[in-house]
Amino acid sequence: MIARAGARALAVAMALGAALGSRAAATELAADEPAGAAGADPGEPAEAETAVHQDAAPFPDERFGPRYVIDEIVIRGNRKTAKSLILGELAALGLSPGASVDASDPRVEAARYRLLALGFFLDVRLSLTRGAQRGGAILAVEVDERGTLVINELFPATSQATLFWGGADVSETNFLGRGINLGAGFVASTKPVVPDAHAGVGLRLRVGVPPLGGPNGLSLSLTGLYNDGSEFYRAAGDDGDPAPDDFVATRVRRAGGLLTVGKMLPAGLHASIGLREEEITSTLPPLEARVLPNGGVSRIDFMINGGASRVGTVSASLDLDTRSDPILPRDGMRIALSVEAGDDLLGSSYGYVKGVLDASFYRKLPRGHALGFHVFAGAIGGYAPYFDRFFVGDLNLLLPRRALGINFSTQPSPNLFNTDIAHHRYDNYAGRLLVEYAVPIWRHRGLVYGGDAFVAVGLLGMASDGDFSGPGPVSLSTLPIDVTGDLGLRLDTYVGVFTISVANALSRASF
Amino acid sequence: MGNRRAALVAVCLAGALATGSARAAEPLARRQAGIEVKNGQVTISVGLQDLFGPAERQHLASGFATRVLIRAAVQDESTGEPIALAVQRVEIVYDIWDERFEVRATRGLGAEQRAVVATADEAIWRATVLVDFPLVDARRLQPDGRYVVALRGDLNPISEDLLVEVRRWLVQPARGERRLGAGDSFFGSFVSIFVNPRIEDSERQVRFVSQPFAPGRPTPPLTPPPTPVPTLPPPRSKIGGVPR
DSSP states (O other): OHHHHHHHHHHHHHHHHHHTTOOOOOHHHHHTSOTTOTTOOTTOHHHHHHHHHHHTOOOSSOOOSOEEEEEEEEEESOSSSOHHHHHHHHHTTTOSTTOEEETTOHHHHHHHHHHHHTTSEEEEEEEEEEOSSTTEEEEEEEEEEOOOEEEEEEOOBEESSOSOEEEEEEEEEEETTTTEEEEEEEEEEOOOSSTTOOOOEEEEEEEEEEEETSTTSEEEEEEEEEEEEEEEEEOSSOTTOOOGGGEEEEEEEEEEEEEEEEEEETTTEEEEEEEEEEEEEEEOOSOOEEEOTTSOEEEOOOSSOSEEEEEEEEEEEEEEEOOSOSSSOOSEEEEEEEEEEEOGGGTOSOOEEEEEEEEEEEEEOGGGOEEEEEEEEEEEEEOOOGGGSEEHHHHOTTSOOOBTTBOOOOOOOOOTTOSSGGGOSEESEEEEEEEEEEEEEEEEETTEEEEEEEEEEEEEEEEOTTTTOSSSOOOGGGSOEEEEEEEEEEEEETTEEEEEEHHHHHHHEEO | OHHHHHHHHHHHHHHHHHHHHHHHTOOOOBOOOEEEEETTEEEEEEEOGGGOOHHHHHHTTSSSOEEEEEEEEEEETTTOOEEEEEEEEEEEEEETTTTEEEEEEEETTOOOEEEEESSHHHHHHHHHEEEEEEEEEGGGSOTTOOEEEEEEEEESOOOHHHHHHHHHHHHSOTTSOOOTTSSTTTTTOSEEOSSOOOOOSSSEEEEEEOOOBBTTBOOOOOOOOOOOOOOOOOOGGGGTOOOO
16 A cells, blocks of 8 residues: 555656656656656656546545535526536436535536536536525536537648549537537539549538437437549559549449437447448449550459449447547557448448458557557458448558548559559458557647657558459569558647648648 | 658658747746755745635635645756655535535645635635645755755646546547547548647646755745634625525
């Protein structure tokens, strides 16, 4: 017990030193402390935060001060937010009329932070006033509402094939004051210079309603989508050459929606199921053959049915999130597992099953540094439309990602290993392993809450059925793998989360 | 062209890093404190009453607990190396029926001390004023060494258990929806989540360092701020009473 307290005191001492600007090593202090205490590091801002929280632990006897019975709950300051929404959050912690509450009840502080975490309020204050009779109290919750319009993503970029595309994804997180999340995203482009291509337009509208029956109930969300854009297919030239003239384009219109039902489970687990239906209209280019560099000709697989078709799928996903921080994590993990299946029973013209594992693991290192491992693995069995397959731009950080599901670039993977990767754009199998090292730069300074400098490097690979069935032995040059990575700053600020990085710059101006 | 672009990115990153380093080195404010050696212990007398602003003072009578955590670290002046740390925790509650403040405090691993006071000023004084607060055994310091005491006061610091819960709510709000941009596009996105609430370590903080001192030549003791004169309990309207 004493050793533990000593270790904690040492960690606090070191952390406080760090918090106050200390640069020193703590070797002398460590010598006075019990064994096992010297692992903490004085220059570690994250440890400083931990130390505050450790010393903020409640007194051994948590109960202090009088106990009251809640006669009534009064909500003030909620000009927009529905009273029932706030009462529901309090009730989830057992704070409701008729319940007892101590003056030092930890549920009160938890309720305050739970309401703050909704993102609807700048501040929340709970207080008590006398109730109808001695021992009774009226619980007053005073909220200070804030703007709830948030920008989730911006899409400005340019490429050799498309001069400009841009747009945004915006949400109102407290629509009508009922906690309804109403979001919209759009992206539009200039006409790509690929023959037969059309300017792209993508729209998303989504609405998510608060869980039915309280915070632990089922949540529903509905997303409508409309895409009208082109996808590019190589018709000539070398695989590594992004020249738009060497490509042909389809025009594909997608219109449909996705209904999702989700539920929070214990221990940070979230489960959801979804139903997606889309109507597809595609126009294939007149040229359906590719002239190979050796003079031969091969048929282009457009990975989409010509004319009208439908996509109908059901999906299920599990999401476990134990990260210490959503933006600048130092430990914990996030594992997302999903399965989606399309079948003619759902009216789908495409029969396939798609499984995806996306996982990140973080490990705290001395001096507040962190090591992250990011694993992505996916496989598709059957015949999926191209937009549901794995796209190289979504895997390689150095390439433009799709914006609302539309690709605007002909850029191949850089192919640093001189393999077959440049040939791969859409595939049924994909994997990526990234190792990330993050170093804290800012912590708790004004409007910049925190910032990390980070470097990430990793491998990606893509393949489809038949890629390894050709003549000749399998060697490194026939393995469709490549190196990817990034270097930059990730800033968590009052106005948003910003990433300023080499890959971001390259992927938004990919020539 | 590519090289020029890469160089530009590198210069921007280097500039940003340099800015960050510069900001991280901002010195703390200095506050005069009474530092003495008493009974073989280095002690400090200093006030952190500014931890309570008008809003915090008013909220003291909310009926719910207000917690104050003060941590004082003795550091080598030249290297900043921490030598020792002392912690005081105080909790204040206001009894809405008896109209009085109850205060309890612990120093380090010491016993809990309780008091009942009539006014908010007295309660704040007991929570934020250190009088002959023991820091470290004087024998652990070099007689001719120069040291400073770095102090940090936190109002209602968030506990570790609650912090875990809060972070979970921030990642995945209780309403069951995944917060967009919080990892789905960890790499590659330029910006996400405009207007981004942050749960701080505590509601309010005060940080400063004392003047330098040498154990062999202690600074003249400061007279601690006087204990507020007890006053009548605040009228009901001042503590948010509901007219009945």
